[in-house]
């Protein structure tokens with residue numbers, strides 16, 4: 001309390017000291033107002049649907065909760081679906097469009113799930129608030145709820161995204177698949193306005209969910225054409241995975257120890273050479289990311305706080321606002337009017 005008081009006093013004194021500078025006066029004297037467009041995310045607000053669809057968050061929460069009770073794997077799948085949406089053309093629900101040649105048909109989208117759940121939420125939202133709420137906003141809030149239901153942190157979701165009208169399969173192939181190097185990953189995240197900290201922290205969502213054996217079989221059997229397993233992987237872990245991966249379409253857990261719990265075991269796995277994806281293991285071994293990875297492994301509360309912050313940033317990535325997009329009436333198709 002006392003500390004807070006002191007901080008406020010300091011802040012106030014800095015402000016009064018700063019305000020009458022020459023720079024400030026110069027701005028006021030400018031003859032024409034300079035147009036500085038705000039970042040798009042500044043047009044989003046957690047109060048966006050307060051009047052137009054006050055029940056929105058409770059509809060989403062109720063549907064998410066009843067699906068996840070029946071099928072707990074849906075939590076991870078919705079979080080991933082949101083990431084794949086934001087990674088291509090920003091968080092604009094382009095991943096939900098279902099037509100020939102759309103992102104959904106890309107090889108990189110093959111194991112995405114949760115479309116039917118989003119459709120069901122959208123149908124109920126349309127019943128209560130017709131033509132009001134974008135699919136991009138629904139998916140973003142669903143990912144937040146999925147995180148909570150898996151045991152992760154809460155955050156306020158800013159709303160006001162619009163839905164895109166374009167979805168191209170070839171663009172979906174640029175979403176990281178698990179065999180990239182850190183430089184490539186950093187570049188991808190940079191394009192979303194995300195830093196190396198966000199990248200390490202958001203990768204922490206691999207503390208829940210599964211991976212198809214197809215995606216890791218190179219790593220188990222023929223790493224970079226050597227005919228062997230990736231040497232950066234624990235040998236006992238490799239043997240176990242080989243036993244679980246009889247078929248390409250079998251699944252293994254991304255977090256070996258606590259696959260259903262949203263915790264920081266993911267980062268501690270990396271210290272034991274038990275990262276399932278080589279990209280995850282690299283977070284631990286690459287100098288640029290290893291510091292943040294070990295910090296997150298040892299500080300669960302810091303991880304929760306930063307995960308919430310980074311998810312808001314992910315959800316703000318390259319969003320469409322106002323006339324840049326539309327409010328789809330069905331998440332699977334652009335409006336025909």
Ligand code: HEM
Nearest residue numbers: 076077080083111176177178202205209210211212215279
């Ligand atoms: C850093 C780059 C990333 C790479 C290379 C990557 C790669 C992958 C791969 C290969 C899978 C398994 C897909 C399969 O079944 O074949 C997966 C699953 C998953 N990813 Fe990522 N991912 C990345 C970042 C993220 C981010 C930023 C999030 C969320 C914020 C995320 C959330 C998930 C979740 C929750 C799953 C489990 C999905 C399920 O169980 O259905 N990933 N990821």
Ligand SMILES: *[C@@H]1O[C@H](CO)[C@@H](O)[C@H](O)[C@H]1NC(C)=O
Nearest residue numbers: 179180181182183184185286
């Ligand atoms: C990362 O991958 C890119 C593209 O394959 C390659 O050009 C680059 O040399 C790699 N960087 C490192 C540090 O391995």
Ligand SMILES: *[C@@H]1O[C@H](CO)[C@@H](O)[C@H](O)[C@H]1NC(C)=O
Nearest residue numbers: 221222223224225226227228
């Ligand atoms: C391993 O990979 C190399 C190059 O990627 C390929 O030429 C070779 O046929 C593969 N071996 C097996 C057993 O799949």
